[in-house]
Structures are given as C-alpha cells and as structure tokens.
Amino acid sequence: MSLPLNLQPDEASPYWLNKGDNAWQLTAATLVGLQSVPGLVILYGSIVKKKWAVNSAFMALYAFAAVLVCWVGWGYRMSFGDKFIPFLGMPNVSLDAHYLIERAFLGYLPNATMIYFQFVFAAITLILVAGALLGRMNFLAWMLFVPLWLTFSYTITAYSVWCPVGWLAKHGIIDYSGGYVIHLSSGVAGFTAAYWVGPRTTRDRERFPPNNILLMLAGAGLLWMGWTGFNGGDPYTVSTDASLAVLNTHVCTATSLLTWLMLDIIFFGKPSVIGATQGMITGLVCITPAAGVVQGWAAILMGMMSGSIPWYTMMVLHKKIWFLKQVDDTMAVFHTHAVAGSLGGILTGLFAVPKLNRLFYLVDDWQHYIGLFYGIHTGRTTAGFKQFGIQLLGILFVVCLNITVTSAICFLIKLVVPLRLAEDELQIGDDAIHGEEAYALWGDGEKYESKLNSVYDEFPPPTKGGEVQMA
Numbered sequence: 087m088s089l090p091l092n093l094q095p096d097e098a099s100p101y102w103l104n105k106g107d108n109a110w111q112l113t114a115a116t117l118v119g120l121q122s123v124p125g126l127v128i129l130y131g132s133i134v135k136k137k138w139a140v141n142s143a144f145m146a147l148y149a150f151a152a153v154l155v156c157w158v159g160w161g162y163r164m165s166f167g168d169k170f171i172p173f174l175g176m177p178n179v180s181l182d183a184h185y186l187i188e189r190a191f192l193g194y195l196p197n198a199t200m201i202y203f204q205f206v207f208a209a210i211t212l213i214l215v216a217g218a219l220l221g222r223m224n225f226l227a228w229m230l231f232v233p234l235w236l237t238f239s240y241t242i243t244a245y246s247v248w249c250p251v252g253w254l255a256k257h258g259i260i261d262y263s264g265g266y267v268i269h270l271s272s273g274v275a276g277f278t279a280a281y282w283v284g285p286r287t288t289r290d291r292e293r294f295p296p297n298n299i300l301l302m303l304a305g306a307g308l309l310w311m312g313w314t315g316f317n318g319g320d321p322y323t324v325s326t327d328a329s330l331a332v333l334n335t336h337v338c339t340a341t342s343l344l345t346w347l348m349l350d351i352i353f354f355g356k357p358s359v360i361g362a363t364q365g366m367i368t369g370l371v372c373i374t375p376a377a378g379v380v381q382g383w384a385a386i387l388m389g390m391m392s393g394s395i396p397w398y399t400m401m402v403l404h405k406k407i408w409f410l411k412q413v414d415d416t417m418a419v420f421h422t423h424a425v426a427g428s429l430g431g432i433l434t435g436l437f438a439v440p441k442l443n444r445l446f447y448l449v450d451d452w453q454h455y456i457g458l459f460y461g462i463h464t465g466r467t468t469a470g471f472k473q474f475g476i477q478l479l480g481i482l483f484v485v486c487l488n489i490t491v492t493s494a495i496c497f498l499i500k501l502v503v504p505l506r507l508a509e510d511e512l513q514i515g516d517d518a519i520h521g522e523e524a525y526a527l528w529g530d531g532e533k534y535e536s537k538l539n540s541v542y543d544e545f546p547p548p549t550k551g552g553e554v555q556m557a
Contacts (some may be wrong), residue, residue: 089348089553093105096537100189102189102194103189103194103195103196104193104194104323105196106324107193107194107195107322107323107324107457108194108195108196110319110323110324110328111195111199111200111203111322112202112203112318113191113200114203114315114316114318114319115199115202115203115205115206115313115315115319116206116315117311117314117315117316117319118203118206118207118210118312118315118316118319118332118333119143119150119206119209120308120312121206121210121308121309121312121313121316122150122206122209122210122213123146123147123150123202124145124305124308124310125305125308125309125312126146126210126213126214126217126318127143127146127147127305128143128301128302128304128305129302129306129308129309129373130142130143130145130146130178130213130217130220130305130417131143131301131303131305131361131524132215132296132297132298132299132300132301132302133296133302133305133307134220134221134294134296134297134416135221135290135293135294135296135297135515135516136297136524136525137221137514137515138221138290138515138516139297139477139516139521139523139524139525140516140519140520140523140524141220141221141225141515141516141519141520142216142221142520143222144225144520145213145216145219145223145225145228146213146216148225148228148229148232149209149212149213149216149228149232150209151528152207152212152229152232152233153208153209153232153233153236154209155203156210156232156233156236156237157180157201157204157205157208157236157512158179158180158181158201158205158211159179159180159181159206160177160179160237161178161179161236161237161241161285162180162204162205163175163176163177163178163179163244163447164176164177164237165204165208165239165240165241165244165245165248165249166191166200166204166244166245166248166249166467171512172253173242173245173246173252173253174241174242174245175241175245175249175538177283180197180201182361185197186198186201190322191249192248192250192322193322193323194323195322200286200322203319204244207264207268207316207493208236208240208244210268210274211230211240211264211267211268211271211272212235212236212240212270212272213233214269214272214273214419214423215272215275215279215419216228216276216277216278216397217272217276217280217416217417217418217419218276218277218280218415218417218419218420219276219279219280219283219416220416221286221290221294221416222283222284222285222286222290222414222507223283223505223506223507224503224504224505224506224507225519225520226503227283227500227503227504227505230471230499230502230503231279231495231496231499232496234495234499235275235491235492237274237315237506238491238494238495239271239487239488239491239492239495240267240271242416242487242491243266243267243271243484243487243488244267245540246483247259247261247266247267247296247480248261248267249557254476254479254480254483255284255478257479258377258472258473258476259476259477259479259480260376260379260434260435260438260443260455260473260477261375261431261434261444261480262317262331262374262375262376262377262378262379262434263316263317263319263320263331263374263375263377264374264375265371265372265375265376265427265430265434266372266375266427266480266481267484268374268427269323269371269374269423269424269426269427269430270424270427270428270431270481270484270485271484271488272423272424273419273420273421273422273423273424273425273426273427274420274424274485274488274489274492275488275491275492276415276417276419276420276423277413277415277420277424278415278489278492278493278496279417279492279496280414280415280416281408281412281413282492282497282500282505283491283496283505283506284414284505284506285414286414286416286512287509287512287513288364290512291414292551294416296360297524297525299359299360302359302360302363306363306366306367307351309366309367309370310336310339310355310366310370313335313336313339314335314336314369315333316335316370317331317334317335317373317374317377317378318331318332320377320378321378321445321446325445326380326445327378327442327445327446330377330378330442331377331378331528332377332384333376333382334373334376334377334378334380334382334385335370335373335385336384337382337385337386337389338368338370338372338373338385338389338392338439339366339369339373339387339389339391340369340389341367341385341386341388341390341393342365342368342369342370342372342388342389342390342393343362343365343366343369343393344365344393344394345365345389345390345392345393345394345397346361346362346364346365346366346368346393346394346397347362349364349394349397349401350362352473353401354486356527357508362420363464364396364397364400364418364421365392365393365397367390367426368392368396368397368421368424368426369388369392369393371392371422371426371427371430372388372389372391372426372427372429372430372433373385373388373389373392373432375427375431375434375553376388376430376433376434376437376438378432378442378445378446379438379439379442379443379446379455380396380434380437380438380439380442380457381439381442383438384433387433387437388429388433388437391429391433392426392429392430395424395425395426395429396425396426396429398419399421399425400418400421400422403488404418404421407460411430412501416504419434424485428481431477431480432474432477432481432483434457434474435457435458435474435476435477435478436457436459436474437457437460438455438456438457438458438460438473439457439459440452440453440455440456443455443456443535447548451506453469454469454472454473455473455475456469456470456473457470457473457474458470458471458473458474461473474495491501507519
C-alpha cells in the first residue's frame with residue numbers, strides 16, 4: 087500500500103520529517119515569541135511609571151533581537167551542539183543551509199525548526215532578567231549584558247539540563263519546559279544584577295504606579311495564552327503528552343491566580359489586578375518544569391502553592407529580611423521566577439508520574455523518572471528520594487552559577503560603562519535616555535483639565551492656530 091501523495095517523502099520532505107510535528111513546533115515557537123514581542127514589551131511598557139515606559143519596553147525588544155543574532159552565531163551550538171566541556175557545547179555558527187535542513191538532535195524536525203524554537207526560550211529568559219532592572223539601568227550596559235549573559239550563563243544551564251549529554255540531563259533531572267533553565271536562572275540573575283546595578287531613585291521606589299493597567303492586562307494575556315506553545319511544544323511532537331501539558335498549564339495558572347487574589351482580599355481588603363497578574367505568572371512558572379509529567383490534581387495543588395508561597399515571600403518575608411529590602415527588584419522576579427521556579431522543580435520531584443515521563447522522554451530507561459510520592463507508593467522509595475535529590479541539586483547548580491556569572495559580567499561591564507544611569511537621567515527618564523516619550527500628555531503624566539470644566543484659573547496659552555500647546 088502506497089502513501090498519499092502529500093505524505094510521500096521527497097527532497098523537501100525527507101523520510102524522517104513529520105509534517106504535523108514540524109507545523110506544530112513552528113506554531114508553538116511563534117506563540118512563545120509572541121509572549122516576548124509584543125507580550126512582555128507591552129507588559130513592561132505599561133506596568134512601569136510613565137517616564138519609564140519607552141525604556142522598559144525597548145529593553146525587552148532589544149534583547150529579543152540581540153539574542154537571535156547571538157543564537158545563530160554561536161549560542162545554539164553551545165547549548166545543544168557537540169560536547170566541548172562537560173557543561174558546554176562547542177561554539178559554532180548555525181547558518182549553513184546544509185546544516186539547517188538536516189534532522190535535529192530530537193524529534194522529527196529539521197535543525198532550522200529546533201533553532202527557532204530554542205531561540206524564543208533564550209530570548210524570553212533575558213527579557214525576564216530585564217524585569218528586575220527596569221527604571222534605572224544604563225541602556226548601553228544592557229546592550230553589553232545581553233550577549234554576555236546569554237553566552238556565559240544561559241548556554242551552560244541549557245546544555246547541562248536539556249542537552250541529552252548534559253551532566254544534569256544524564257543524572258535524570260526533570261525540567262519539562264524551563265523551570266530551571268529559564269525561570270530559576272532569570273530570577274536569580276535578575277536579582278543579582280539588580281544588586282550590582284543599584285536601586286531606582288527614592289521617589290520611584292516609593293511611588294511607581296503603572297501608566298496603563300489595561301495595556302498591562304493585554305500583555306499579561308499574551309503571556310498566559312502564549313504558554314500553550316511554551317509547554318505544549320516541548321515534547322517536540324504532536325502527542326497526548328503535549329495535550330496534557332497544555333491543560334495542566336492553564337489549570338495550574340488559573341488556580342494560582344485565584345489563590346493570590348483570595349489572599350489579597352483576605353489580608354488587604356481589595357482584589358488587586360496587579361496581584362492577580364503576579365499570581366498568574368507564578369502559576370505559569372511553577373507548572374513549567376512539571377507540565378506534562380504530573381496528574382491534573384497535582385496541577386491544582388501546585389497552583390494553590392504557587393499562588394500562596396511566592397505571595398508570602400513577596401508580601402511578608404521581603405519586608406522582614408534586611409537583605410531582600412536592600413535589592414531593588416522592580417518586577418519582583420526573584421519571587422515570581424526564582425521562588426516559583428524552585429517550587430516547581432521541588433514539586434516535580436514529588437508529583438512526577440513514571441508513566442507520564444515515559445510518554446514525554448520516549449526512552450527505554452524511563453523508570454528512573456519518578457516522583458518521591460510515587461516512589462513511596464510503589465515501593466521504590468530509594469528511586470524517589472534520588473529523583474528528589476537530583477531536583478534539589480539542579481536548583482543549587484543554577485543558583486550558584488547565576489550568582490557567580492552574573493556578578494562577573496556586571497563587574498566587567500562596569501569597567502567599560504556605568505551600570506546605572508546618571509542622576510539627571512534618572513529624574514527625567516525616557517526623554518533623557520532615548521529622546522522619546524510614550525505619551526503626549528500635559529505635564530509629567532498629570533491629567534489635563536480644561537478651563538471650561540475646572541475650578542482652576544491656570545490655562546495654557548493658545549498657539550497661533552488657537553490650539554492648546556501640549557508638553
């Protein structure tokens with residue numbers, strides 16, 4: 087029996103290529119890309135004070151572009167290429183057409199698809215780091231930070247955890263879609279960089295209202311829906327496990343948002359929109375390392391914990407611990423990504439189901455991927471404790487690596503350009519840095535009131551054309 091014409095292999099569609107898998111992988115990658123551009127561009131640009139809207143959004147946009155050039159230049163091969171040293175691949179370009187159309191190291195996909203898919207993950211990691219630095223980092227310093235951190239931090243973590251020959255991967259760590267590689271890394275790196283860059287102005291730290299909460303919600307919505315590709319694309323195939331990962335992602339996220347919301351109402355008396363957004367993010371982050379390898383009820387429990395434990399560290403512990411108060415983490419990425427990412431990795435070590443890991447990894451020795459609770463239940467307690475220990479080892483490795491490398495990078499950049507903006511630039515914001523502003527509003531973001539409907543006598547003088555002069 088012969089295959090239909092559209093399924094028969096040819097030069098453009100070799101025998102190893104699965105057209106359905108390839109189509110979904112490109113779609114999933116684009117969904118993840120949309121989380122960054124325009125998702126986080128919009129979210130960052132709207133959640134900050136008006137005078138920082140352009141700078142914050144542009145930090146995200148620049149990182150997205152810069153990471154892609156570095157990724158095809160050397161980053162992808164360092165993360166997933168031939169072994170160079172035990173925790174890093176050999177630097178090499180990924181631009182040759184012959185290489186790009188060959189089969190990737192996993193799945194039934196060409197290298198070009200895999201490079202694109204992995205790029206959007208690398209890009210969003212740097213953009214998440216930027217969240218801790220909004221409102222005061224020298225843009226020239228940020229331009230240097232992005233390629234350096236991608237090269238010397240991200241590639242090491244990605245190779246160690248995700249590359250089949252990476253040392254943590256060979257030990258059996260479970261990181262379904264980036265709880266360690268993306269979220270824990272960005273949370274620790276962002277917090278460390280925030281320490282070295284220094285704080286915002288005292289006035290900004292005391293009062294930093296969002297300039298547009300509705301746009302912030304639009305960015306948050308793109309982030310949430312884009313996670314369908316974030317977690318649904320990591321089996322590298324259109325499988326039942328991909329479907330499970332997508333559903334678990336949204337169930338955990340919704341539960342986390344509602345949990346955070348309830349805590350805000352109980353303790354502060356008001357349902358905070360920004361708080362709900364933080365709960366959404368912690369839910370997305372927490373389920374990421376476990377998305378396709380846990381039961382639906384576990385996703386609910388993870389959502390309850392991701393909506394409460396990071397809430398407690400942010401709203402209670404942060405105000406009590408002296409060191410945490412000294413570091414100005416603008417978007418609280420330490421709590422939303424480092425704490426929530428670590429929590430997700432730990433809970434994965436408890437709730438991971440061996441048979442679901444078999445569907446995800448599709449390897450013969452899948453039995454060793456087992457959560458502690460299932461190890462105790464099935465009489466494989468030693469294996470369960472081993473998996474739990476590996477999850478903890480991964481956290482320790484990522485934390486130590488990012489504190490060390492990020493600190494070294496900040497020190498090197500400081501030798502070339504200041505990490506923090508000058509005081510006059512900090513007072514003015516976007517106009518001083520970029521010569522551009524986000525909104526054409528009267529005054530410094532104040533409401534414009536017409537004399538015809540105001541108790542105030544002051545009124546801006548008309549121009550020659552009779553129009554009101556706008557600032």
